[in-house]
Amino acid sequence: VLKTEIIDHYSESLSLPVIQKQFVGVDTQYKLVDGDSSQRIYLDSAASCLMLKPALKAGIKFLEHYSNTHSNIHFSAKVTNSSYQWAHKKILDFVSANSDDYSAIFIGSGATAAINRAAKLFRQQRPEKNGVLISIMEHHSNDLPHRMHHDFYHHIPCVGSDKDLGAVCLKSLKILLKEKQNTINYIAVTAASNVTGIVNPIHDIAELAHEYGAMIIVDASQYAAHKPLQINDSNNPARALDALVLSGHKLYSPGSPGVLVIRNSLLSSSVPVELGGGMVDTVYTDEYISLNEFPDREEAGTPNIFGAITLAMTLDVLDRLDMSEVARHEKKLLEHLFDLLKKIPDLVIYGDNNLSLYPRTATISFNLAGVDHELLACILNDYFNIAVRNECFCAHPYVREMILKELWEIDPDSKDEEIESKKGMVRASFGLYNTMDHVNALAQALFDISTNKEFYQKQYLLQSNGHYKHKSYQMRELDLLHPEKILESELLALSSY
Numbered sequence: 093v094l095k096t097e098i099i100d101h102y103s104e105s106l107s108l109p110v111i112q113k114q115f116v117g118v119d120t121q122y123k124l125v126d127g128d129s130s131q132r133i134y135l136d137s138a139a140s141c142l143m144l145k146p147a148l149k150a151g152i153k154f155l156e157h158y159s160n161t162h163s164n165i166h167f168s169a170k171v172t173n174s175s176y177q178w179a180h181k182k183i184l185d186f187v188s189a190n191s192d193d194y195s196a197i198f199i200g201s202g203a204t205a206a207i208n209r210a211a212k213l214f215r216q217q218r219p220e221k222n223g224v225l226i227s228i229m230e231h232h233s234n235d236l237p238h239r240m241h242h243d244f245y246h247h248i249p250c251v252g253s254d255k256d257l258g259a260v261c262l263k264s265l266k267i268l269l270k271e272k273q274n275t276i277n278y279i280a281v282t283a284a285s286n287v288t289g290i291v292n293p294i295h296d297i298a299e300l301a302h303e304y305g306a307m308i309i310v311d312a313s314q315y316a317a318h319k320p321l322q323i324n325d326s327n328n329p330a331r332a333l334d335a336l337v338l339s340g341h342k343l344y345s346p347g348s349p350g351v352l353v354i355r356n357s358l359l360s361s362s363v364p365v366e367l368g369g370g371m372v373d374t375v376y377t378d379e380y381i382s383l384n385e386f387p388d389r390e391e392a393g394t395p396n397i398f399g400a401i402t403l404a405m406t407l408d409v410l411d412r413l414d415m416s417e418v419a420r421h422e423k424k425l426l427e428h429l430f431d432l433l434k435k436i437p438d439l440v441i442y443g444d445n446n447l448s449l450y451p452r453t454a455t456i457s458f459n460l461a462g463v464d465h466e467l468l469a470c471i472l473n474d475y476f477n478i479a480v481r482n483e484c485f486c487a488h489p490y491v492r493e494m495i496l497k498e499l500w501e502i503d504p505d506s507k508d509e510e511i512e513s514k515k516g517m518v519r520a521s522f523g524l525y526n527t528m529d530h531v532n533a534l535a536q537a538l539f540d541i542s543t544n545k546e547f548y549q550k551q552y553l554l555q556s557n558g559h560y561k562h563k564s565y566q567m568r569e570l571d572l573l574h575p576e577k578i579l580e581s582e583l584l585a586l587s588s589y
């Protein structure tokens with residue numbers, strides 16, 4: 093019933109300009125330093141994306157039938173179970189994974205739980221392989237879990253040096269694989285960096301890994317919302333991925349779980365790592381027999397049913413839009429952004445800027461000489477209503493390597509907070525709802541800041557806690573939205589209250 097409803101909801105004319113306006117929060121307004129309100133420009137999608145409205149609305153319709161997936165007989169239980177199964181299938185379809193070979197497991201509240209699960213499971217599979225190779229580009233979530241479950245690890249460098257790092261270096265990877273023959277369990281690599289947006293050749297890496305008896309786990313958290321993603325490549329089994337991780341809240345579905353897509357052969361030859369209701373066949377006082385069905389055995393407890401279904405609905409919309417179309421849109425934004433930013437004095441964009449050699453998702457990180465990253469993020473927010481992220485984006489080794497030169501230049505006699513305030517970058521990350529106007533607005537703002545540094549610097553104070561504060565303007569977040577007050581107004585709207 094649900095799927096038919098969605099198909100009816102969208103016509104053939106589903107197009108990017110139509111969908112671009114269909115996100116909760118694309119028109120949110122905030123009052124800025126000058127007292128005027130304007131529309132927020134959301135450039136923080138690499139952290140979390142805004143929610144796709146049609147999926148939310150369809151998800152709320154599903155809630156009219158909501159029940160637990162562990163119930164089976166009543167009508168709602170049947171609707172919930174079939175919708176939840178559809179969600180699993182939708183995930184596999186989205187990455188072109190065949191259900192004979194792969195299972196999709198909903199887990200945790202993002203990519204982190206899925207990666208931890210994969211690390212545990214892969215180590216359990218091959219205890220004799222006690223090492224792992226991790227790219228230097230990784231978010232901590234695709235680095236630390238692998239370190240924890242193995243006796244040794246090496247970081248694979250990227251091509252290039254300093255601020256001009258490119259993708260993961262295949263030559264260095266090959267050398268490491270040769271050197272560590274038979275000891276490497278798997279390679280953990282991101283499909284795209286959360287800092288520079290630079291894309292890695294994941295299927296080439298898979299082929300290399302398999303040639304040397306290693307497996308591969310790909311973190312697609314920063315990639316899946318931006319470019320077409322396939323678990324297989326060129327009908328060559330050696331180029332297929334062994335596990336793939338998605339993060340629902342980075343796929344226009346806040347409140348949804350993370351996803352692990354993994355080979356069935358790896359699941360069937362392992363024992364479950366999380367136990368509880370829903371994953372067992374029979375339990376006695378002295379033993380239990382686990383289910384032998386996937387993904388059920390891997391999803392102990394009541395899952396995030398609503399989140400999984402709205403995520404799958406979102407992926408359905410992305411499929412209908414066609415991810416190649418999404419990628420084309422973002423490529424245009426990125427190229428225009430690069431053209432404009434290259435003209436801004438003192439602006440350094442991190443990562444190799446040759447976009448044809450090192451393609452990116454529409455994510456970039458930069459610094460403006462003389463303006464600390466937090467100060468720049470504050471100015472963009474307070475004066476221009478542009479929401480960006482700053483600091484090291486949970487990718488310290490990668491960020492450190494790119495800003496090493498700047499760090500050497502810091503006067504060692506500076507105060508602690510002054511030194512700390514230099515360690516980081518500003519990140520602007522674009523999504524489906526962003527337009528050329530947003531690109532122009534960012535470039536215009538950065539140009540203005542770059543040419544009026546002194547004015548902006550004078551408006552802020554660097555506090556001893558290392559954070560910047562505007563000298564006269566203060567925004568109280570509870571004035572923007574107070575959870576209790578907003579609930580109260582909902583309750584007051586009920587005539588019987």
Ligand SMILES: Cc1ncc(COP(=O)(O)O)c(C=O)c1O
Pocket residue numbers: 138139201202203204205231233234282284285286311313314339340341350
């Ligand atoms: C590349 C990458 N991997 C993993 C994560 C962790 O994801 P989550 O917050 O969904 O657990 C992030 C979050 O920013 C990320 O960018």
